[in-house]
Amino acid sequence: MSLRDHTLHLTILFIIILNIFSVNVSLTLTEKIVNDDWKAIIDIDDPKVTKAAEFAVEEHNRQENTSISFVYVSLGKTKTDDKGTHYRMTINAFDAHIGDYCVYVIDKGNQKDYELVSFTGPLSKI
Incomplete structure (x- = not known):
């Protein structure tokens, strides 16, 4: 060869x-x-879920100088990793109209230590 x-x-x-x-x-x-270990949020009325959603609205209002009011969580997914508990949720909120918003929040374990990753919407208005 x-x-x-x-x-x-x-x-x-x-x-x-x-x-x-x-x-x-x-x-x-x-x-x-x-x-990726995301699981459906079974109890959307869980106080931890509600608190994360309320934080998302409050933080978005602070960052964007808006006055959106949280109404309720309609559905979502969650996962936990070394950064904390991640929540991807569709929430219902009120501005001039009622609408759906998609939020992504990380609860870093301390009640006052949340991070707003994203906030989009309204997706639809009633």
């Missing part, structure tokens, strides 16, 4: 190994995205 053939075989072997590694990394990342 010539040196050229040997180099070609090694190159092909390297490409095969690189592809196998790439597929394994992709599958691992996809699994982490799909299994």
Whole structure:
């Protein structure tokens, strides 16, 4: 076998190994995205859920100089990790009209230590 053939075989072997590694990394990342541990909030009237939603509205009002009033949580998901308890919720709130808003809040474990990650809406108005 010539040196050229040997180099070609090694190159092909390297490409095969690189592809196998790439597929394994992709599958691992996809699994982490799909299994992100978010669970439906069963008790949307739980005081912890309500407090996180109220914080989202108050913080949004402070940041954006608005006067939205919290009404209730209609649905949401939660997960817990080393940063705290994460809440993704659809809430009903009142400004000039009643509307739905999507909020994402992290409860960092201390009653006064919340972080508003996002606040969007109104999604619909009544």
